[in-house]
Amino acid sequence: MLRQYELVERVKEYDPDADEALLNRAYVYTVQKHGSQKRASGDPYFSHPVEVAGLMTDLKLDQETIVTALLHDTVEDTLATIDDVRTHFGDEVARLVDGVTKLSKIEQMPEDQRAAENLRKFLLAMSEDLRVLLVKLADRLHNMRTLGYIRDPEKRKRIARETLEIYAPLAERVGMYEYMREMQLLAFEQIEPEAYRTITNRLEQLRQSDAGQVDRIALDIKQALAAAGVEVEVWGREKHPYSIWRKMAERHVSFEQVSDIMAFRVLTDSAQDCYRALGVLHQAFQFVPGRFKDYISTPKMNGYKSLHTTLFYDQSMRVEVQIRTREMHRTNGFGLAAHWAYKQGGRHDGEVGWLRDLIEIVDASHNAEELLEHTKLAIYQDRIFAFTPKGSLFQLPKGSTAVDFAFAVHTDLGAQTVGAKINGRHMPLRTPLGNGDVVEIIKGKNAEPQLSWLGFVVTGKARAAIRRFVRARERAEIAGIGRKLFDEIAERLPAKVGKKAIAKAVERLGMDDTEDLMFAIGSAKLSDREVMEAVVPGSTSDLPAEPAQGRAISIKGLTPGMGFTLAQCCHPVPGDRIVGLRRPGDAVEVHAIDCFELANGVDADWVDLSWGQRSQGAVGRLNVVLYHRPGTLADMAAVFAKNNANVIGLDLTQRDDPFHTYRIDLEVQDLAHLTRILSALRASDAVAQAERV
Structure with missing residues (x-):
């Protein structure tokens, strides 16, 4: 210490x-x-x-x-x-x-x-x-x-x-x-x-069997550059064990198949010498196509500058070479901390532009889960470079689309996007961008972000903004439903309801404005009785008590209080991947992601959903073909009883001796529970075939 x-x-x-x-x-x-x-x-x-x-x-x-x-x-x-x-x-x-x-x-x-x-x-x-x-x-x-x-x-x-x-x-x-x-x-x-342990042990074995190979390669690189009149420092190092592991995982290869475990750094006096050194090395050694990156002319967003190339050494071994000036090397190690220019306001805007994006994400994220998802997307992805038609440069994660680009330029531009030209050609919005693409965004005055964009955007900023716009639109629709319901409630009150009475009701309920009240009514956060009592105190004293209501299944991704129904075509159960179809004025239909009926949802907005914690009372539907002989129906019932499944519907749909086909609705806990029941049915001698509908 x-x-x-x-x-x-x-x-x-x-x-x-x-x-x-x-x-x-x-x-x-x-x-x-x-x-x-x-x-x-x-x-x-x-x-x-x-x-x-x-x-x-x-x-x-x-x-x-x-x-x-x-x-x-x-x-x-x-x-x-x-x-x-x-x-x-x-x-x-x-x-x-x-x-x-x-x-x-x-x-x-x-x-x-x-x-x-x-x-x-x-x-x-x-x-x-x-x-x-x-x-x-x-x-x-x-x-x-x-x-x-x-x-x-x-x-x-x-x-x-x-x-x-x-x-x-x-x-x-x-x-x-x-x-x-x-x-x-x-x-x-x-x-x-x-x-x-495995990777560090293998690296140690390589060191012991190396016989000075790293020093030999570094010396050959230095001598090739010295012969061309470029004075440099050169040294080699092993790649980081975590970096090696990531390459093994991403490329699905073994340790032996990771070809560029060694990396070499070349330090020069000037940027011009960096490019001279690059030319010399590409003449002295064969370089690996597609592995050259110029971070000097186009630095990374954090200010990192270097030339990266990969060479073949002795015609078989791949070695990565990083060429930079000594000043770049010092700055690359500790980034913004190394030059501390921001205190004088002299930093390049690109170095902290990503930080403003993170702050936008903080403002736009709806909950903790979204914030973490969007932030991880924003801070940890490989980058590509794309340009506006006027030449402004934007760095984006690999796989970014024209929509990601539009939101990177400005949130309002992203919201108004209706089309895009990539390198002068009209292309679908979901088209992934490549390095150096010129992107022109076509916008419309009345355009709005589409929920379907979440299926292909990759930046945290775009995802957060799209979700914020969609939530605002949903809130407006639910408030519209709430207004209709309020009008019906108002007709049952003993006095005519004016703006002053509504304002008083908002105040009594501790809300900010009338829009909040209508949203609460539309999302079923308030009962009719509560609304009536808030508008005209004492108006519910003669009404009978309301029965307690509750829902046995909860769904994540819906605006709180929004109504939903489980689709009867696919009978989704907890564990299925699910999506919602939302049409104005109707409850959201929850479908399994592979439901054929989703193809008919072209007139609806798609809502990204997941199951909540409550899952009691989910209904799965099965088609079971039994052998037509005494006792088979009892054997099937025994399978259900043994697996604690409650039969709530059973129909004989087809007689085709020697088989009978039944459609059965079962109350199950989740997908795993339903799968266990299917496995038990298929193993039974009474069952010829069992499939989920």
């Missing part, structure tokens, strides 16, 4: 004007506040913020960031408050500490909701000051380094998975590749321990 004077000396080395007294106060404050608290490793708790501050000094960050790192856990884990921090260390440090602090109530939320809420606060704070992200990444990196001390294996895996899915991609998106690689490696070791 860094001692107090060592930390101060580190900061003074790169910032001689740093406030030494401020740094000393912060160090003493965190030691005093954390007191006798211990980490899982048994070390004093204050060792963690001190080490996080040490990581910040490695990046040569300003004194406010160092102080924030020292204090980042005091509000969460001690009796200190944000006001205390503000009093002792000023407004700027208090704002940064508040941005990094996780509220205690988040820890009591369900896992997905907790992660989403944590991420929501994190992104909003990050949008105001990127130093919040840098401290948080260092905090997570140090926690990952000590993750092995946590005894609960499930907790270790949960933390590792969150690191792999959120924090490592965020580190990549601000160009902090050193942090990203270490986080990935530490998380990989926890999540896939067997794969981790």
